[in-house]
Amino acid sequence: MARVKICGLTDPADLRAAIEAGADAVGIISSVSVDTPREVDRGTAAELVAEVPPFVTATLVTMPEDADHAVDLIRAIRPDAIQLHGDFSVQDIGYIRAETGIKVIPAIDYTDTERAHDLDAAADAILVDSTTDEGAGGTGETHDWESTADLAETLTSPVILAGGLTPDNVAEAVRTAAPFAVDVASGVEREPGQKDHTALATFVQNAGRELEVPV
Numbered sequence: 001m002a003r004v005k006i007c008g009l010t011d012p013a014d015l016r017a018a019i020e021a022g023a024d025a026v027g028i029i030s031s032v033s034v035d036t037p038r039e040v041d042r043g044t045a046a047e048l049v050a051e052v053p054p055f056v057t058a059t060l061v062t063m064p065e066d067a068d069h070a071v072d073l074i075r076a077i078r079p080d081a082i083q084l085h086g087d088f089s090v091q092d093i094g095y096i097r098a099e100t101g102i103k104v105i106p107a108i109d110y111t112d113t114e115r116a117h118d119l120d121a122a123a124d125a126i127l128v129d130s131t132t133d134e135g136a137g138g139t140g141e142t143h144d145w146e147s148t149a150d151l152a153e154t155l156t157s158p159v160i161l162a163g164g165l166t167p168d169n170v171a172e173a174v175r176t177a178a179p180f181a182v183d184v185a186s187g188v189e190r191e192p193g194q195k196d197h198t199a200l201a202t203f204v205q206n207a208g209r210e211l212e213v214p215v
């Protein structure tokens with residue numbers, strides 16, 4: 001069974017729908033250096049994070065200028081975990097964790113297996129995505145899930161599979177890559193930045209939650 005993170009939530013109604021659908025984690029995107037309909041300002045990010053209940057991981061997804069900027073964002077927004085897009089080092093990850101005490105999840109492009117191995121010991125999990133040249137996510141593009149399966153076998157960190165996942169392909173992605181978790185942003189939207197609540201629920205079910213032991 002793969003855990004599920006629903007990413008790029010921009011308003012309370014979509015946040016609640018993701019939680020009701022059974023998401024294990026939610027992603028709120030703030031302070032990114034690319035143009036995306038899923039970005040919210042720092043204040044909105046803090047308000048959304050404050051609405052996340054216990055046992056659901058509120059994840060700040062960001063492209064900070066440096067490790068101190070990441071720490072500053074964490075202190076303002078107060079997430080449970082940070083997903084870092086950009087060229088951050090082992091030292092940066094250690095520093096952010098030591099300063100804030102939260103889990104640090106670097107995002108890497110699926111082709112950058114060397115970087116994944118470099119960060120493995122420092123990271124709490126690694127998000128393997130189909131990223132842009134700037135290292136951003138939300139591309140809606142799938143990649144070779146078998147290569148991610150091979151990569152995951154050589155890492156000790158839990159691997160989160162992202163990139164182009166949808167309610168229709170997530171079951172196949174989980175079967176092929178056997179990730180710790182899957183992550184979706186654009187694949188469950190009704191329009192850019194707004195989630196389709198039916199698609200959210202179907203995504204969570206198809207990721208394998210329906211296989212849980214019935215009550």
Ligand SMILES: O=C(O)c1ccccc1NCC(=O)[C@H](O)[C@H](O)COP(=O)(O)O
Pocket residue numbers: 007008027029032034036037038061062063083085129135136137138139140141162163164165183184185186187
């Ligand atoms: O979603 C974005 O627009 C985005 C922009 C900049 C940095 C990260 C971003 N998203 C990060 C995520 O975790 C997405 O869920 C992941 O990249 C998958 O996106 P998608 O292919 O649209 O499902």
